[in-house]
Amino acid sequence: MKQKKKMSLTIKVLLGLFLGVGFGILSNIVLEPQLNKEIVRWVLDPLGNVFLRGIKMIVVPLVLCSLICGTASVGDIKKLGRVGIKTLLYYTFTTAIAITIAMVVTKVISPGVGGQSLIAGATEFKSSKAPFIMDVFVNMVPTNPIESLVKGEMLQIIVFAIIFGISITLIGKKAKPLLDVVEQINEVLLKIIGIVMLFAPVGVFALISKVIMLQGVDVLTKLIKYALTIILVLAIQAVVVYGLALKFLGKVNPVKFYKKFWPVMVLGFSTSSSNASIPMNMETCEKKLGTSQSITSFTIPLGATMNMDGTAIMQGVATIFISQVYGIPLTFTQLLMVVLTATLASVGTAGVPGVGLITLSMVLQQVGLPVEGISLVLGVDRILDMIRTAVNITGDASATVIMSKSENELDLDVYNS
Ligand code: ASP
Secondary structure (H helix, E strand, C coil): CHHHHHHHHHHHHHHHHHHHHHHHHHHHHHCCHHHHHHHHHHHHHHHHHHHHHHHHHHHHHHHHHHHHHHHHHHCCHHHHHHHHHHHHHHHHHHHHHHHHHHHHHHHHHCCCCCCCHHHHHCCCCCCCCCCCHHHHHHCCCCCCHHHHHHHCCHHHHHHHHHHHHHHHHHHHHHHHHHHHHHHHHHHHHHHHHHHHHCCHHHHHHHHHHHHHHHHCCHHHHHCHHHHHHHHHHHHHHHHHHHHHHHHHHCCCCHHHHHHHHHHHHHHHHHHCCHHHHHHHHHHHHHHHCCCCHHHHHHHHHHHHHHCCHHHHHHHHHHHHHHHHHCCCCCCHHHHHHHHHHHHHHHHHCCCCCCHHHHHHHHHHHHCCCCHHHHHHHHHHHHHHHHHHHHHHHHHHHHHHHHHHHHCCCCCHHHHHC
């Protein structure tokens, strides 16, 4: 009975997505642009925002509580260290692979060669100062955890939660009542998410039709080669890289994974936010893919903040594209620098819409390309953000399955069901 109800919500979300796309395209063709803007302002924006705010309401407390529980419930510091190191290695490695594929494919397709005319017609981009790369690390340590929570500084919250969880483990029995309370809060938060998700079909409809109504399909056609290059690499990463990882590292059937995981990808796609997808991602991993709770509540919040393969792909393609448009070739050392900085930039990218483009300035600056180059790709980024977010969260879920399997904590009956 419960299963049936869940299925129908998934179908409703998909329906919301298709209807939203249809409605967006239709209004773009039939209605005056001014009327489109008014519909967005009065109907779609409020509906989409209520849904997004509903999910965001949960994200900070959920990341805090689930990471504390995740870290503490591993129960053994050695095991925690092992899972932590394996997860970080997997995240870094898949991100580096993603950028490398992105750069090789972009070199081959050369979407930016002969694109000098794009520079004149580019949308204006106000470049803010690129953050210094080492600051990403230093700023991970909060000076005031309450302030981090209030401001939603995810990396700082993660660091604090992990240290808190480790300390609970070290204290042991005496801190058990506290852990019980945090676990109960976690349960309540998951319940709230269930309620918010009932609104997902409408929210997804509003979010997607808004993007199509405001952006139009024509921005895509101008930068079609650039956009297609990114989409191609995103597809390679989502299907081939994660597929192979699941098959050879996780020793599980990748098709089953995708069959069960795609509704979460739809949510990532329509919200463009890894953070907003955390709740559904965790639930799908545990309930449908059979991953263990302690590993899931550790790897998913961590991945949503630190592991952004889709974003790294965009940055790899964009860097080569910009270098081609401006006619500034990059040396091999500079290409290696791009791999390194884009991997770090993906750690520093918050899991919310559009941030990948801001951290791209860090990569461009590092290799001496003009930061204004971002203005070239600004027009299509909204749509690409949606697709890359779906890939970002798939990476996190694949890691969760692989880590659970490697710790003998994957329920294969659930996974294969
Ligand atoms: N929207 C992406 C995410 O939340 C981040 C980005 O690439 O802008 O995963």
